[in-house]
Structure formats: structure tokens, C-alpha cells
Amino acid sequence: MKPMMLNMHSRPLTMLKFNRDGDMLYSAAKDSKVFMTRTETGEILGMFDGHKGAIFSCDVTLDGLILATASADGTVKFWNALNGECVSTLEHGGICKFVEWNTMPYAQNKIVTANDRFKDVKDRVCVWHYPTIATDPDASEPELVLVIDRALPMKCTKCAWGPFDETLISLHDEGTVFIWNSTSGEEIKYIQGHRGPVTDLQFTPDRMMMLTSSKDKTINLWSLAGEGKEILEKVKEFKVDRPLNTVTISPLAFSENPKDRRYHILCGGGQEAMDVTTSGASSGQFEAVLLHMITDEDLGTVKGHFGPMNAIRFFPDGKGFATGGEDGYVRIHHFDKDYFNPKKYD
Numbered sequence: 001m002k003p004m005m006l007n008m009h010s011r012p013l014t015m016l017k018f019n020r021d022g023d024m025l026y027s028a029a030k031d032s033k034v035f036m037t038r039t040e041t042g043e044i045l046g047m048f049d050g051h052k053g054a055i056f057s058c059d060v061t062l063d064g065l066i067l068a069t070a071s072a073d074g075t076v077k078f079w080n081a082l083n084g085e086c087v088s089t090l091e092h093g094g095i096c097k098f099v100e101w102n103t104m105p106y107a108q109n110k111i112v113t114a115n116d117r118f119k120d121v122k123d124r125v126c127v128w129h130y131p132t133i134a135t136d137p138d139a140s141e142p143e144l145v146l147v148i149d150r151a152l153p154m155k156c157t158k159c160a161w162g163p164f165d166e167t168l169i170s171l172h173d174e175g176t177v178f179i180w181n182s183t184s185g186e187e188i189k190y191i192q193g194h195r196g197p198v199t200d201l202q203f204t205p206d207r208m209m210m211l212t213s214s215k216d217k218t219i220n221l222w223s224l225a226g227e228g229k230e231i232l233e234k235v236k237e238f239k240v241d242r243p244l245n246t247v248t249i250s251p252l253a254f255s256e257n258p259k260d261r262r263y264h265i266l267c268g269g270g271q272e273a274m275d276v277t278t279s280g281a282s283s284g285q286f287e288a289v290l291l292h293m294i295t296d297e298d299l300g301t302v303k304g305h306f307g308p309m310n311a312i313r314f315f316p317d318g319k320g321f322a323t324g325g326e327d328g329y330v331r332i333h334h335f336d337k338d339y340f341n342p343k344k345y346d
Contacts, residue, residue, distance in 0.1 A: 003302075004332040005330075006329065007328065011030040011054070011328055013325055013326070014028050015324070024036055028055040028058045029328065030055070032049070032073075033048065033051075035330075036081070039332065046084045048069065048077075049084075051075065052073040053071045054072040056096065057070040059099055062103075066078055066134055070098055074094060074096060075089050076099055078137065087137040088141075090141075094117060094118045095115055095117075098113060100160050104165055108134075113125070116155060123155045123156060124147055129143045129145045130142040146185050151185065156171065157198065158201060162179065163225075165182060167181060167182055171198040175194035175198060175216070176190055177191050179232050189228075193220055194220065195216040195218075196216030196243075197215045198212050198213070199246065200244070207224065208224055209222060211248075213245065213267055215245075217239060217243055218237055218240070221293070222235060238265065240267060242285035245270075248313045249265050255318075262339075263293040263294045264291065268289065269285075270308040271308070286305045286306065286309055286325065288301060288302040290302070307326035320335050
């Protein structure tokens with residue numbers, strides 16, 4: 001498996017996002033830019049340039065038309081995802097750390113955001129309604145319909161929509177995971193999910209299960225299928241030998257054809273450069289780790305980055321994955337034919 005190594009960012013990667021079809025990859029970084037590349041070839045197709053601070057998060061609508069980006073400059077920008085034009089800017093406030101579109105097809109007119117405290121703006125989780133963003137961006141401004149700040153017990157690093165957009169899920173440095181009602185902002189449940197900062201979350205395609213990764217060297221698999229206090233239940237815990245920044249689950253784990261199923265998890269992270277130096281370690285453990293979701297078996301590692309891995313995502317069809325690192329590189333990996341041999345990886 002020979003990766004394509006893309007050197008387009010000048011600072012560390014913060015997020016990778018595929019469009020729904022998986023043929024386009026969006027990469028966000030601390031250099032204030034988002035690049036769009038073709039997944040198959042690694043060809044750079046465009047750049048989204050306009051923020052004045054690090055971009056921590058990006059998300060594209062299911063139809064692939066509108067890209068939203070969240071930045072340390074206190075704004076959320078909306079872009080035409082096909083031509084790179086900025087169609088609207090939301091003066092959000094605070095240091096914007098996360099943005100995600102709601103998940104309802106043909107009704108993606110809301111975003112959830114999370115920001116760090118800055119000046120007179122508190123740590124917050126917000127929901128914004130923007131009904132005309134896809135049809136007429138100049139017709140209206142995003143309306144702030146929900147704020148969770150006083151009830152927010154600690155700084156939120158990421159916040160995503162739960163199943164059917166009925167809940168919000170927030171992650172925190174203290175190792176906690178919270179579930180909120182997405183309409184009222186009422187706290188539904190919280191749990192001490194990890195012993196260290198929670199760094200990433202990713203869902204199964206139906207959003208009924210999710211993975212979280214942590215600096216405590218663990219990955220948790222959660223069920224979101226319940227109601228009320230039963231909505232967040234730990235299914236399984238995976239332990240690795242390195243601090244984790246990111247995790248992803250293979251879409252092939254849910255393939256309709258049993259022969260195509262691959263119950264695989266990819267994760268990455270590694271020691272900070274300072275820790276590698278002070279500990280005298282010869283390696284910072286910057287490889288991607290492949291785990292079996294059922295047997296817990298460590299299936300191997302994939303080398304590449306020269307610093308901690310900050311983002312990893314499977315292709316939507318499960319036929320490869322992409323990684324982004326502290327070294328500023330994006331690496332696109334297409335699996336060899338051997339990967340699809342059921343006798344080898346089943």
C-alpha cells in the first residue's frame with residue numbers, strides 16, 4: 001500500500017472531511033486554509049482562503065454544495081464548496097473549535113458550534129439556524145436558536161449531532177461526554193468516559209453507535225440507541241500503547257454482504273515532540289494503528305507522519321483512508337487487493 005503524500009499545508013492539520021460520495025477530501029489546518037483534493041489521485045482542486053486564524057473544523061453538506069469552517073478568528077464561514085467562494089460569514093465570537101451541519105437530508109439548515117472563552121464570550125455550545133444558506137445566502141443571517149453556556153460545566157472540544165438531530169453530544173478535556181437535548185439545551189446525561197482528555201468522536205453511518213478516543217490511550221465504543229438515561233451506554237473499550245488524537249471506524253463493518261465486512265478501527269496520535277525528547281524514546285508512535293473491533297486484535301500499523309497524527313478517516317466506501325499530521329502533511333492510502341481477502345483480515 002503506497003500512500004500519496006500531499007504537502008499543501010504549512011502548519012499542522014486539524015481535521016479531515018470527505019464528502020458523502022468520498023471522491024473529495026477537505027483538509028483543515030492551522031495555516032488558516034482548507035484544501036479540497038481528489039481522493040483517487042490526490043490532485044488539488046481548490047483552496048478556501050479567507051480566515052485570519054487557525055481553522056479547527058470544517059463540514060460539508062450531504063449534497064456537497066456548502067462547506068462550513070470554524071476558526072480561531074471567532075468566525076464561521078460558509079463557502080460554495082464547488083468554486084471556493086465565501087457566501088456568508090457568521091461573527092460567532094470566542095475561539096471557534098468545532099462546526100457540524102445537522103444530518104437530515106434535504107433539511108440541512110442548522111449548524112452546531114463549540115467555542116472557547118475569549119474576552120467577554122464564555123465557553124459555549126451553540127445551535128444556529130440558517131434557512132436560506134443553500135438557496136439565497138444574502139436573504140438572511142444565521143439565527144442563534146440555542147446556547148449552552150451556564151450549564152456547560154467545562155470547556156467543550158467537540159460537539160456533534162446525535163441520532164435524528166434530537167440530541168447534541170459534547171466532548172471535554174476532563175474525560176467526560178455529555179448528551180444534551182438539541183431543542184431545549186437540557187442536560188440528558190453525562191458520563192466519565194475516559195481518564196484523560198477526549199480527543200475525537202466518529203459515528204457509524206446510522207449514528208446509533210459512536211467511537212471516542214482519548215489521551216489516556218483508550219477508545220470507547222458507545223451505543224446511542226436508548227432513550228433518556230439509557231441513551232449513552234459503553235459497549236466496549238479498546239486499549240492501545242499511545243496517546244490518541246483521532247479514531248475512525250470502517251463503513252465496511254456494516255456492509256450488507258457478509259463477505260465484504262471488515263470490523264476494523266483505525267486510530268492515531270503519538271507522543272508530543274517534547275515528550276519523545278525527554279523520555280529518550282526512539283519513536284513518537286506516529287503510526288496509524290489498525291484494530292479488529294470484535295477480537296480486539298492489533299492487526300498492524302502504517303507508518304508515515306513525522307509528528308503526532310491529528311486526523312484519520314476511512315473513505316466512505318471503506319477502500320482506503322486518509323491521515324493528517326502535526327507535520328502538515330496529508331497522506332491518502334488506498335488499500336491493496338489483499339485487504340479485501342476475507343481469509344486474511346476477517
